[in-house]
Amino acid sequence: MKDVMGIIYTGENDARLRELTIIRAIAALPVAGRFRVIDFLVSSMVNGGMKNIGVIMQKNYHSLMDHLGSGKEWDLHGKTNGLHILPPFLTRENVGLYPGVLDGLRSNTDYLNRSKQELVVLSNSNIIYNAHFKDMIAFYENTGADITLMYTKDPTMKRDEFGTYISLDEEGNVKDIEVEPTHPNYENTFMQVCLMKREFLKELVDKAVAHGLHDLARDLLLKLVQEKQAKVNAFEYTGVCWNIDSVQSYFKFNMDILKPEIRKRLFIDELPVFTKVRDEMPAFYSAESHSVNSLVADGCQIEGKIENSVLFRGVRVAPNAHVKNCIIMQDGQVQEGAYIENCILDKQTVIKKNTKLIGPEAYPIVIAKNVVI
Template sequence: MRTSAVGIVFSNLNNNTLSKLTSDRTVAAIPFGCRYRLIDFCLSNLINANITHINIIANYNYRSLLDHIGSGKDWDLARRVGGINVISPYQTSRTPTAKLYSHHMEALKNMKEYISEFKEDTVILMDSDSVLNINFSDVIAAHEKSAADITFVTKTLAPDYTAKHPQLMVSTVAGKIADMALSDSYTERVPELSLNIFVMKTNYLRKLIADAEAAGIESLTEMMLRGYKYANYRTYSFGGYVASVSSFLDYFRCSVDLAKNEKAREELLWKKDAPIFTKVHNSTPTVYHPGAEIADSMIADDCEIEGTVINSVLFRGVKVAKGAVVSNCVLFRGTSVGEGATLNCIVADKDVQITDGVTLSGHENMPFYIQKNRKV
């Protein structure tokens, strides 16, 4: 049965912190986990909760996102009613100066007439850079039970947590948000990290947009910081696996960690009642030649492995030649590694060629990135 909720996914409002990976794609289209894109987790979480009306706010650089999503049939979203919509900046007589968005509220203002036509009671706003497998039916139920204005999906932080840029963090008293701040590290004052997933009544979102227009505010976060003392903001603490891909280093660490962490893979990718869907390619199986050695790695279909692959993520069509050693690497589709080459802590974009005998090494705190179509 279709749930009376609508999803809004922001595809690339944090491109600056992932600029290496977003020169030719939006954040939502970044490859992850050897066969997925980041958008797959957003769409799958929504469709698994029977939310079949999903809107993706695109800004620019979204050709690869459109190619990946297509009609939405791989997520059962090719529908006459609801389905999937990609919304980009557009000009009208009321918005003659429409521009690329820098903030969530800017994007929401631009689509306010579209939002005014939503028939669903509840709306879920989410960024595309948090990788998790969450039951939105439970989140919506908790939201309705608490009669919250906004329910923030959060994760309790470890005391040693640090981030590359300030993030929204909160503290609660009896489930209600009592304090909120932007911070780049754990503090006792605000020990829970917002995953930038918000559940609210559709009418409350319309009110937020109207209030932001009246106040001339472009940031959704600023609206929340202004309003939490006077509104009923609550949290839904998520205790499962989360990969927060908020920087290039985060992306690298999350990728190689997932490759060696079977428990995390089970929790994220292999839930029987909550599968993660992606575009189907119908590729041939990977060929492992005699002498190939594999350890703690995720390898997609259509690869050819003759050498050694350790703690790495290989996407479709990657070739590792005889005598080559690939460790702690993320190799995008179509990358080839020549005979006797050695790679360590490398992120290679699509169709990179590593020639015979080359040695390249980054560091776990500073992985080396190779641009798309480069020959090294």
């Protein structure tokens, strides 16, 4: 297999995630009890043989930098290659917010120049997947394309007025691209992952930014396809995936992970998902506790009742407390007699004694970090 590097762009619009992204990037969102969104992306790249991975940061990136650290959990802390944190390149003109992924790449031209790999996989950071990148790379090489896009036919990935959708011919070449249509006309959702030669990417980015272009799909890929300036084809991803672009989609992903058949499809033996380790005691369940269909991380103390919930490390559920259909992040507390349902509690949140919080399933209540209710 040819030498490949990875680049993850973390500048997506996070407005629809409300309180969850006030202090962090989407890539740093805690999910599934002990992971972050970016763990799945970096792990997929490492499992695909990539030893050089760059993460382009934008705003609210301290939590993400703290989580990634030196990259040792992903075996990316060697002297050559490894994990590269690429914070915003600040100048008088650029205040730290890139208008689009092309601007982020242009500001990190030096990193692209220093890298020696022939191919590059470029991904965004708000779609959770666990891909066989080696299959995608083999497809790219066998078809002789200039650019290969990754797409899925999963109908749950479609969004009215959001997302990018592609039309393919019989040979798998891209015929047309729709960007944020009112109603998507094509069944293939572009997963914001593409593969091409590193030198070709540098050339495209230089030309695009010089002409005032910012968006990868709307400004660059669409033009290449319509004007037939490059051969663009697409590789189908057939695994499970989620677009974490709203509170509802974040809640749905964590509830889906409670289903054993979905966990089995996401956490694949030959494609392990790595994350930052935090040493804790095993979870404690008192004799009076009751737990039904829940993910409970290490360090938790369960003395009340939990059902259909995801509890991160260090959560405490006091006696006679009841937690149902909830996500409670690290070190949250639910005190005696409290009842919460369809809620998302950020880190270090405290629900005081005898408090009752019930949100609609379609629009869960979100409690920001360090809040006491």
